[in-house]
Amino acid sequence: MTASSGVALATHDLRKSYGSRVALAGLDLVVPDGVVFGFLGPNGAGKTTTMRILTGLIHADGGSVDMLGRPFKRGDRRRLFDVGALVESPSFYPYLSGRENLRALAATGPRTRPGRIEELLELVGLRERARDRVSSYSLGMKQRLGIAGALLSEPRLLLLDEPANGLDPAGIVAMRELLTQLARNGTTVFVSSHLLAEVQQMADIVGIIAAGRLVREGRVSDLLDTSGVVRVRVPTQSVSVAVEAIAIAFPSEEVQPSANEPGWLTVHVSPERAGEINRALVSRGIYATRLEAGSDLEDLFLELTKSASDPDGTFMGSAGAAPEPTETAR
Amino acid sequence: MRLFIASLRKLVRRPATWLTFGLLAGLLALIMVAVATTAASGNLPSDEGQGGGDPLLLITFPGAYDQILAFLLGLGGLFAVLYGAAIAGSEWNWGTLKAAVARGESRVWYVLTAFAAIAVVMAGGLLFAFAVAVGAAAVGATIAGVPLDGISDAATLGRLPEQMLRGWITIVEEGALGFAIATLARSQLAGIGAGIAFYFGEAFAGVFLPDIVKYGPFSVASASLGTSGGFGGGGGGEPAIGALSQETAFLLVVVWLVGALLVAALVTDRAEITG
Numbered sequence: 001m002t003a004s005s006g007v008a009l010a011t012h013d014l015r016k017s018y019g020s021r022v023a024l025a026g027l028d029l030v031v032p033d034g035v036v037f038g039f040l041g042p043n044g045a046g047k048t049t050t051m052r053i054l055t056g057l058i059h060a061d062g063g064s065v066d067m068l069g070r071p072f073k074r075g076d077r078r079r080l081f082d083v084g085a086l087v088e089s090p091s092f093y094p095y096l097s098g099r100e101n102l103r104a105l106a107a108t109g110p111r112t113r114p115g116r117i118e119e120l121l122e123l124v125g126l127r128e129r130a131r132d133r134v135s136s137y138s139l140g141m142k143q144r145l146g147i148a149g150a151l152l153s154e155p156r157l158l159l160l161d162e163p164a165n166g167l168d169p170a171g172i173v174a175m176r177e178l179l180t181q182l183a184r185n186g187t188t189v190f191v192s193s194h195l196l197a198e199v200q201q202m203a204d205i206v207g208i209i210a211a212g213r214l215v216r217e218g219r220v221s222d223l224l225d226t227s228g229v230v231r232v233r234v235p236t237q238s239v240s241v242a243v244e245a246i247a248i249a250f251p252s253e254e255v256q257p258s259a260n261e262p263g264w265l266t267v268h269v270s271p272e273r274a275g276e277i278n279r280a281l282v283s284r285g286i287y288a289t290r291l292e293a294g295s296d297l298e299d300l301f302l303e304l305t306k307s308a309s310d311p312d313g314t315f316m317g318s319a320g321a322a323p324e325p326t327e328t329a330r
Numbered sequence: 331m332r333l334f335i336a337s338l339r340k341l342v343r344r345p346a347t348w349l350t351f352g353l354l355a356g357l358l359a360l361i362m363v364a365v366a367t368t369a370a371s372g373n374l375p376s377d378e379g380q381g382g383g384d385p386l387l388l389i390t391f392p393g394a395y396d397q398i399l400a401f402l403l404g405l406g407g408l409f410a411v412l413y414g415a416a417i418a419g420s421e422w423n424w425g426t427l428k429a430a431v432a433r434g435e436s437r438v439w440y441v442l443t444a445f446a447a448i449a450v451v452m453a454g455g456l457l458f459a460f461a462v463a464v465g466a467a468a469v470g471a472t473i474a475g476v477p478l479d480g481i482s483d484a485a486t487l488g489r490l491p492e493q494m495l496r497g498w499i500t501i502v503e504e505g506a507l508g509f510a511i512a513t514l515a516r517s518q519l520a521g522i523g524a525g526i527a528f529y530f531g532e533a534f535a536g537v538f539l540p541d542i543v544k545y546g547p548f549s550v551a552s553a554s555l556g557t558s559g560g561f562g563g564g565g566g567g568e569p570a571i572g573a574l575s576q577e578t579a580f581l582l583v584v585v586w587l588v589g590a591l592l593v594a595a596l597v598t599d600r601a602e603i604t605g
Contacts, residue, residue: 055432057603080434087432091425095344104426107336108440109433149429 007066008033008157008188009054014063016049016212023049025212026063031190031205036183038203038220039192042305046212047192048088051161054190055085068156081110084155086163090146094135098126098145101134102152110153120148123178139166147175158182158189164198176202196298210305223300229266230274233290234281236263242286249280263289333440337447341417350413351455358401358459359466362389366470389470392483395490398463402456403497403555407504407548410452411525414508417448418594419518428603438595445509445591449502456498493555496580500551503583504529506590507547513594516601544574547586553579 009031016024024046031037041047052058054065056077065072072079092101099117106112121127124144134142143166150158158179164172179189179202193199199206200220207217216223234242239257246255246267258264267277271293281288341347365385388397421427421444430440471478480486511528512521529548536543543549553574574582 052602052604056434057428057431059602077431077434077436080432083432083434085432087428089425091429093340093344093420093424093426096340100339100343104336104340105429105433107332108430108435153433 006033007031008068009037009190010066011050012064012066014050014053014065015061016046016053016058017061022212024053024060024063027209027212028214029207029217031188031207033188034183034186035204036179036189036191036202038199038206039190039209040194040196040199040206040301041192041209042194045209045305047209048161049212050209051085051087051159051192054159055083055087056080057087081153082156083159084150084153084157085159085161086146086150087159087161089165090142090149092134092142092145095133097131097133098137098141099130101145102149105149106152112152113154116152116154120151123151124148125174140168140171143167144171144175147178156187158187159192160189161192162194163191164193164195172198196301208301208304215304216300228270229268230271230277231290231292232265232267232277232281232288233263234265234286234288238286239263239265241284242281245280245284245286246277249276333435333443334446337444338450341447341451344417346413346416347451347455350409351459354402354406354409354455355459355462357405358398358463361401362463362466362470363473365389366473366476369474369476386474386476389467389474390476391467391471391478391480392486393480394467394471395464395486396493398460398467399490399493399497400555402459402463403500404552406456406459406497406501407551408526408529410501410505411508411511411529412522413452414445414448414505414510415512415521415525416508416518417444417512418509419512419515419521422512422516423518427598431603437598437601441513441595441598442591445506445594448505448509452501452505453498456494456501460494497555499580499587500554500583503547503587503590504551506587506594510590510594510597513597545582547583547590550574550579550582550586554583 007030009029011027011029014024014027014029016022027046027050029039029050039047039050049058053060054067054072056072056074059074067079068082070079092098093104096104099121102117102120106117118127121130124147126141126144126148129137129141134145137145143163147160147163150160160179163175163179167175176198179191183189183204191199191203203220205217205219206223208215232242232246239262242265243255243257246265250267250269250273254268256266256268258266269277274291274293278288278291365388369386369389387393388401418441427437427440431437468478468481470476507528508521508525511524512518515521515524532543532546532548536546536549544553554576556576
């Protein structure tokens, strides 16, 4: 693979086990240059394990990683000079200020351009609090400082693990804008998250991982178009009649009322048949107030991860992905 | 160099640094002042027939220099273990090692640089504590009415730099042990706990297995200084029959120091950083 191949990051048959528990069972990923890539998966699916391998914190048992056009192997730490990362929770010296922490971080790895720290403090909105100790920061502020730390070396590839953790709505919007702006400027952004709506708004491409394997990868729009789902909104008092009407019109398809959104039904049929659903409802005197072709990412995610899991619907079995170990309990 | 300076800056800003060396200096000063005020009030017990040494020697110069140094390096050994363990352990607990490794920093270089900064801070801390203790001894001598004539004794002052240097290396060795233990434990608390257990465990084991324990890291530190163990290290009392010579002990101090750093570096290099 070469730098001109247009691929920023690729993994091939990546494997990792913690004892008898399999965390990654042959992960194949391809992340093109200059996109925001959403890396989705339920807890324990292997997202953080993947992040740790990509940042050299742990080593894969098998498989390979290509990063920015070159193989990334054990001990090849200089590959990371072009990579910025925020893995799990942001890590700082609590007794140092935000600025001092960035200075301490800048003393590691590649050299940082003069003035870069001040630029980043401004960018993440921490300039006013830069002199305060990190121990006095909120979770959201620490997260923003962590993002600033990841951007220190002006990376070509940015790896962020749950970057929206602890951010308030305004912070999430600002982060989304920042990441899409970075991608427009050529940085590849790889975001691991469980916030599906957030990823749907931000990512160009998503990869969905379950039980240590990639179960789907593609452009968000393509995935949603091909998922064969129509969402219908009807008056809440008519839901049961509507379900019956659709079930009669589409006897072999599944109709599900939404548990979270009263009045919404999800019908697993091709979006081209949305008109037939409407006709079936009208024939029973029900008028749909909304009709949407395609599913949202949540539906797709649940469908894919459910089918990839074990029969009990968990991911923790010995053949499935392991819960990712942390040091916090030690 | 920038990593070393950054490591040094982190340690200087760290409350644990000031707490460790402040506590060490404070305890020594307290002992000096306590001896002096007790002597001034005429309540100091006589040592005749008890073999415990005259407490006034602590504040009587030039002998006070040696007494202070012995106290400092004895008590300082324990503080060094705790300090080394606290610094190494916190890198794992706070995830700051993880952040550095994810930026492509060399794990081995990061660990060795962090320890080099610790060694420099320990030198400063020892000098600071020594200066405070000497000042307190001088004040104590004045309170107790002990003459200060010997404070500028040229022969004693001439020996001090070498004694300090040797003492610093033993303290650094003890700090390296705490550092290595916390690295193995990957935890600040576990490292400190294990460090304390090791420190006192060696002294305790010295009672039963003196021929083996005399090669232990804290015993060789004491032996290299020609002291009998100071605070907890290497057992108390007079040097045992068959004890190591000062030079052999000093060589072993260096061996323990290098060994501890190798362990810390190798463990960090091979570790799966999952915190």
